[in-house]
Amino acid sequence: VAHTALGVGAEFDIVRTMVARYGAAADGIGDDAAVLDLPAGQRLVVSTDVSVEGAHFRADWLSPEEIGARATTAALSDLAAMAAWPIGIVVAFTLPEAWRASAPALADGVARAAVAAAVPIVGGDLSDGATLSLAVTVLGAVGTPVTRAGARAGDAVWVTGRLGGPGRAVAAWQRGEAPAPGDRLRFASPAARLREAVWLASAGVTAMIDISDGLGGDLGHIAAASGGRVMFDLDRIPCVPGATPEEAAASGEEYELACTGPATLDAAAFERAFGVPLTRVGFVEAAGRPSVVAERRGAVVALPKGFTHFAR
Amino acid sequence: VAHTALGVGAEFDIVRTMVARYGAAADGIGDDAAVLDLPAGQRLVVSTDVSVEGAHFRADWLSPEEIGARATTAALSDLAAMAAWPIGIVVAFTLPEAWRASAPALADGVARAAVAAAVPIVGGDLSDGATLSLAVTVLGAVGTPVTRAGARAGDAVWVTGRLGGPGRAVAAWQRGEAPAPGDRLRFASPAARLREAVWLASAGVTAMIDISDGLGGDLGHIAAASGGRVMFDLDRIPCVPGATPEEAAASGEEYELACTGPATLDAAAFERAFGVPLTRVGFVEAAGRPSVVAERRGAVVALPKGFTHFAR
Numbered sequence: 001v002a003h004t005a006l007g008v009g010a011e012f013d014i015v016r017t018m019v020a021r022y023g024a025a026a027d028g029i030g031d032d033a034a035v036l037d038l039p040a041g042q043r044l045v046v047s048t049d050v051s052v053e054g055a056h057f058r059a060d061w062l063s064p065e066e067i068g069a070r071a072t073t074a075a076l077s078d079l080a081a082m083a084a085w086p087i088g089i090v091v092a093f094t095l096p097e098a099w100r101a102s103a104p105a106l107a108d109g110v111a112r113a114a115v116a117a118a119v120p121i122v123g124g125d126l127s128d129g130a131t132l133s134l135a136v137t138v139l140g141a142v143g144t145p146v147t148r149a150g151a152r153a154g155d156a157v158w159v160t161g162r163l164g165g166p167g168r169a170v171a172a173w174q175r176g177e178a179p180a181p182g183d184r185l186r187f188a189s190p191a192a193r194l195r196e197a198v199w200l201a202s203a204g205v206t207a208m209i210d211i212s213d214g215l216g217g218d219l220g221h222i223a224a225a226s227g228g229r230v231m232f233d234l235d236r237i238p239c240v241p242g243a244t245p246e247e248a249a250a251s252g253e254e255y256e257l258a259c260t261g262p263a264t265l266d267a268a269a270f271e272r273a274f275g276v277p278l279t280r281v282g283f284v285e286a287a288g289r290p291s292v293v294a295e296r297r298g299a300v301v302a303l304p305k306g307f308t309h310f311a312r
Numbered sequence: 313v314a315h316t317a318l319g320v321g322a323e324f325d326i327v328r329t330m331v332a333r334y335g336a337a338a339d340g341i342g343d344d345a346a347v348l349d350l351p352a353g354q355r356l357v358v359s360t361d362v363s364v365e366g367a368h369f370r371a372d373w374l375s376p377e378e379i380g381a382r383a384t385t386a387a388l389s390d391l392a393a394m395a396a397w398p399i400g401i402v403v404a405f406t407l408p409e410a411w412r413a414s415a416p417a418l419a420d421g422v423a424r425a426a427v428a429a430a431v432p433i434v435g436g437d438l439s440d441g442a443t444l445s446l447a448v449t450v451l452g453a454v455g456t457p458v459t460r461a462g463a464r465a466g467d468a469v470w471v472t473g474r475l476g477g478p479g480r481a482v483a484a485w486q487r488g489e490a491p492a493p494g495d496r497l498r499f500a501s502p503a504a505r506l507r508e509a510v511w512l513a514s515a516g517v518t519a520m521i522d523i524s525d526g527l528g529g530d531l532g533h534i535a536a537a538s539g540g541r542v543m544f545d546l547d548r549i550p551c552v553p554g555a556t557p558e559e560a561a562a563s564g565e566e567y568e569l570a571c572t573g574p575a576t577l578d579a580a581a582f583e584r585a586f587g588v589p590l591t592r593v594g595f596v597e598a599a600g601r602p603s604v605v606a607e608r609r610g611a612v613v614a615l616p617k618g619f620t621h622f623a624r
Contacts, residue, residue, distance in 0.1 A: 035457050047345035052406050052442075081345065082343070090358055125362050129443055131443040133406060145347050148343050148344070220319035221319040225318075
């Protein structure tokens, strides 16, 4: 761990505190830009993901450490969706005065997520501002990325994990109730399915996305990118305890993976390797116009709607 | 220009509008992450820079297009400081409802800055939120980066351009006055000195930084990173018309370059190549503790103070 010494000033005092909290999770911080090496023969993968107070979370829902960890994990999840392996993270904080005392805990959370993914924090930015916000940019490397555009007619549709927890947690908070602990944990401490994604890519999946807009919406993105009609069966959706299939299919910010590919994936081996289920929930068929269709008990039903910004 | 088709939803309608405005400046947008190739034998350089309404600018100071262009240029300037060449940009927008109608103009501004640097916009994010914010992450490539840490005793200190405009513009606005047109232009439409930086690196500069905190503060960063005492002479500072040397040395968000290196740089050739002056303003000497010292008429004077967030 080697950093560049910073000059004087209140902004840099906060940065020094945060870098100290990053500890061994950070490397090479402090110059105008970070310098990294891409493994030979690999392509560079980059994604940016902003987490804003009032839009993605409320301050009374999450601890500062959870806010930092969740924002970082959400960004890393986009690398998982490409089957890329992370090589570096940069985090731009907008830190209102009322949040300055929480800067160390926010940094702890970013570090926790970075350590979980074995990726160094290599830089960032810090700004004053009226609203707490973390813009996390993740850099990754991959030989052959898995995009949203590779689904083909005849592919099966697969989902990792059990869905519904984040949607149920947000719904409970919005009713003014405390969510069930399991639901809250799924919202507050998601995992980025990085190793799982590499397994799936090795097993031949053709298209992949992480579930952030709800399964129905995200399979819609695969359909739009790949062409074809993506069918999924609500009766097959893996649900967290207490969740209905409709809740599970509408729940966003899951950071589980949805993918298309062979119907013959070894789900038992996947679950043994990662302790997470892998479930076949549907299939892809040829269609003139891209679409996503949900069925229940053999009949087409309305698509469960997930959380969306900008809907009002 | 090839993009991945997006699914339905109000958020993606805004994204589609913005990508349409990016036009030929964008490439490969729409998957979970962007995929890029680094030129063989080059190292990856990354920097992230957030521009927040109320902290970096006020809505009545700049047009939406200027906000987009300025945020992007500020981020690209960090690549210039490393003598790196940009290979991709991602922009995470936080767009309050009142700003939605300005999304196309913001996108136009990002595109203008990207075209000026010949770099593709490869991805981004869009969030709802209470405060307008653009988190711009820039990716670049370089054989050997120029860091802040390479200054050595005996080096000369050089500065590109003429300083003082942005500081004078902000001071005028804060007094409730309209800034002089030239000062306003320097604040609203800075340039990223990318080609100039490559010239300077080829000419053997040892440390470099872009002037964002004011010349005094930024030379302080070089001193902190490199060790040694950085001396500069206020009488030598290149000033925009009307600016005092003190104003010029305190003015932040200039996005000019300050560097250390040979005293023999060919400033005339630099100005012929880029239409921008290159001025020797000081020197580096050995010192037990890193510091920066300003002189005027041969006497040490107090360091002119630049704009800082978090100072209150």
